[in-house]
Amino acid sequence: MSQPLSPQTMALVKATAPALQQHGVAITTLMYQRLFVDPSMKALFDMAEQESGTQPQRLAAAILAFAQNVDRLDALKGALERISRxxxxxxxxxxxxxxxxxxxxxxxxxxxxxxxxxxxLAAWGEAYWFLADILIAREQELYRESELA
Ligand code: HEM
Structure with missing residues (x-):
């Protein structure tokens, strides 16, 4: 498990929530454009969901929810489980x-x-890896369970 985020990092991330609410989909759309320059990354995604805008919206909503709840992750438990699955x-x-x-x-x-x-940006970098580590740990557990099944 990763180190908890410092109160200062959490405050910086939380303060970006209004901007993310306004620009979240623009951010995730641009993110996917960058990511899909690599064909092996693009191949992982369902392109119909990309083109309909559904996936950028879901990711933007997840990032916003994370920014808003960075100091009480319990509120995100259900969402994180869904993402991992x-x-x-x-x-x-x-x-x-x-x-x-x-x-x-x-x-x-x-x-x-x-x-x-x-x-x-440094706070978001830390926050990304904090969230990523939670997802990665749960995903490893789920992969292990499916191998045992
Ligand atoms: C902290 C990092 C990440 C977050 C917050 C995140 C968030 C999400 C969310 C919210 C969904 C939609 C879940 C739903 O169906 O409701 C999703 C699906 C998905 N994510 Fe992630 N994700 C992260 C990292 C990654 C990474 C590293 C990859 C791989 C490049 C990835 C690839 C996918 C794919 C392929 C889907 C299924 C959607 C599709 O087929 O288009 N995600 N993720």
Whole structure:
């Protein structure tokens, strides 16, 4: 399990919630554009959901919910479980997570512009890995359970 986020990091992430509410889909749409430059990443996704905008909306909602609840993750338990199960169904592994970080963080910077100071981006970088570690741990458990079944 990853180290808890510091109160300062949580405050910085939480403070971006209004901007994410406004620009979340722009951020995730840009993130997917960056991610899909790599065909092996693109192949993991259902393109019909991308083109309908459903997937960017779901990811934007998840990121916003995380920003709003970063100091009380219990509120996200159900959502995290659903995401992990979806990831298992689409064969997502821990080695896929760095590419999403490399696509998401610049997308946050590009869309939020001046609102995304270096400090804010560093906080989001930490928060991404905190969330990713929770998902990865649960996904490893689910993969293990399915191998035993
Ligand atoms: C902290 C990181 C991540 C978050 C917060 C996240 C969030 C989500 C959410 C909210 C969904 C939709 C679940 C639903 O059906 O309601 C989803 C699905 C999905 N995620 Fe992630 N995800 C993360 C990392 C990744 C990574 C690293 C990959 C791999 C490149 C990935 C690939 C997918 C795929 C393939 C789907 C299924 C949707 C489709 O087929 O288009 N995710 N994720």
């Amino acid at each position: 979806r990831h298992i169904a689409t064969h997502i592994r821990s080695e896929h997570y760095p590419a999403v970080a490399d696509a998401l963080l610049p997308a946050i910077r590009d869309v939020l512009g001046d609102a995304a100071s270096d400090e804010v």
